[in-house]
Amino acid sequence: MNIIEVNNLTKSYGKTNALKQLSFSIEENKITGIIGRNGAGKTTMLNILAGFIKPTSGEVSVFSENPFDNLFVSSQSILVDDTMMLPTSLSLSELLKEASRFYEQWDETLAQRLFDYFSFDPNQHHDKLSKGKKSTFNTILGLASRCPLTIFDEPTIGMDEAVRKDFYRALLKDYLAHPRTILLSSHHLNEIEDLLEDVLLINDGATYLHMPVSELKSYAVGLKGPADLVKKWSRGRINLSSKNLGPSQLYVVLENDFSAESLEEMKRSGIELSSVSSSDVCVYLTSTSKGGIDDVFSDRETS
Numbered sequence: 001m002n003i004i005e006v007n008n009l010t011k012s013y014g015k016t017n018a019l020k021q022l023s024f025s026i027e028e029n030k031i032t033g034i035i036g037r038n039g040a041g042k043t044t045m046l047n048i049l050a051g052f053i054k055p056t057s058g059e060v061s062v063f064s065e066n067p068f069d070n071l072f073v074s075s076q077s078i079l080v081d082d083t084m085m086l087p088t089s090l091s092l093s094e095l096l097k098e099a100s101r102f103y104e105q106w107d108e109t110l111a112q113r114l115f116d117y118f119s120f121d122p123n124q125h126h127d128k129l130s131k132g133k134k135s136t137f138n139t140i141l142g143l144a145s146r147c148p149l150t151i152f153d154e155p156t157i158g159m160d161e162a163v164r165k166d167f168y169r170a171l172l173k174d175y176l177a178h179p180r181t182i183l184l185s186s187h188h189l190n191e192i193e194d195l196l197e198d199v200l201l202i203n204d205g206a207t208y209l210h211m212p213v214s215e216l217k218s219y220a221v222g223l224k225g226p227a228d229l230v231k232k233w234s235r236g237r238i239n240l241s242s243k244n245l246g247p248s249q250l251y252v253v254l255e256n257d258f259s260a261e262s263l264e265e266m267k268r269s270g271i272e273l274s275s276v277s278s279s280d281v282c283v284y285l286t287s288t289s290k291g292g293i294d295d296v297f298s299d300r301e302t303s
């Protein structure tokens with residue numbers, strides 16, 4: 001069953017089109033990574049799903065309802081991000097108590113265990129927390145709420161590496177024990193890909209790709225070797241990235257629609273094949289140039 005249906009969703013801010021005819025659907029009880037470059041429209045889209053922003057046009061349905069300003073949708077979903085506005089007059093322990101009153105499926109024990117594990121002071125106030133601690137507290141709300149739709153928009157901002165790992169682990173363990181629909185936006189696909197079932201790649205306000213992460217891992221292949229040979233195999237193929245590795249050596253990343261026989265033949269002819277991480281695939285697919293940052297320096301290097 002689809003919990004989210006988005007059709008031709010557009011959101012404009014004056015002349016800026018943050019979302020352009022975005023369409024996708026999300027199945028119940030899956031973890032989907034929301035991936036995209038800066039300014040792609042991820043936050044705008046997630047805020048529309050949570051009912052905080054009204055679309056300019058198009059259709060959005062969450063739990064079969066229009067999410068905008070919808071009490072049912074807000075009781076069944078939570079959006080965790082670094083702009084969460086929590087009452088400054090309440091202490092952290094009072095905030096947890098308030099959350100337990102609002103969210104039907106709130107897990108008191110989990111909230112308290114995570115709170116203690118991350119060494120929070122119950123009398124501390126949210127607005128006085130450091131950036132990383134604020135993010136950590138917000139993720140406790142996200143996990144313990146056990147909302148059927150849980151949205152994390154770049155939840156690890158400011159967290160150190162150990163806390164990020166702990167959060168991902170806690171998310172996975174809790175999800176396995178209590179499956180629900182989770183959307184997780186991040187700029188670090190390499191860190192979260194093992195958690196994900198699907199990836200939704202947004203580029204310039206539109207859906208670029210929506211597929212199981214396992215498929216994304218084999219989406220592309222890297223070819224390195226003599227330039228003439230690499231060029232021969234690249235002919236007529238979709239080239240995602242290309243880099244000169246010296247006067248006669250070339251590295252290209254191609255969409256991997258080669259047969260097993262072709263890949264074997266390439267190897268025999270002296271081409272080195274390599275896998276391309278799903279994170280790199282997303283970067284290449286959404287890049288405006290084939291050579292990446294190297295293109296900025298290309299004329300200087302050859303002059």
Ligand SMILES: Nc1ncnc2c1ncn2[C@@H]1O[C@H](COP(=O)(O)OP(=O)(O)OP(=O)(O)O)[C@@H](O)[C@H]1O
Pocket residue numbers: 013016017018036037038039040041042043044045
């Ligand atoms: N309130 C706003 N007013 C005007 N423009 C906005 C507003 N919010 C977002 N935008 C614009 O909409 C586009 C999409 O922004 P959005 O924050 O959704 O992208 P994002 O993918 O979350 O980016 P990032 O990865 O950098 O957080 C950007 O061009 C942004 O400048």
